[in-house]
Amino acid sequence: MERARTWVETSRRYSQEENDPVSGYRLDCSGYVSMSWRLAPPGETTVELPDYCVLIDKDDLLPGDAVMNGGPGTDGNAGHVMLFGAWVDAGRTAFWTYEQISTGTVRRIMPFPGLPYRPYRLRTVTAG
Secondary structure (H helix, E strand, O other), X not given: OHHHHHHHHOOOOOOOOOEOOOOOOEOOHHHHHXXXXXXXXXXXXXXXXXXXXXXXXXXXXXXXXXXXEOOOOOOHHHOEEEEEEEEOOOOOOEEEXXXXXXXXXXXEEEEOOOOOOEXXXXXXXXXX
């Protein structure tokens, strides 16, 4: 989450074609998540990111996990991925998200989305 906050504090513009001149990561949502997860630049796409993850239950989400519409058929504008920050309410209907959207990098409250969005954890993350 520390890495994710760096782009929120110094918001990057959005682009599906260009990379960030400082970090080398793509300036789209999956590039942002790839940067936050320390995957190799320029980062993976929403098509590829699920290969680095395991599906988890919504109730198991922790800061830094992903909420994603990803996998085959989600290239370009068809997919999206955001980082889970924290639940806003006890009913777990809304959460703080960190994401790269058309206006740049944001941290905002969103209702928890339904399908095709699913919760994921980076495969290399272990308990504790």
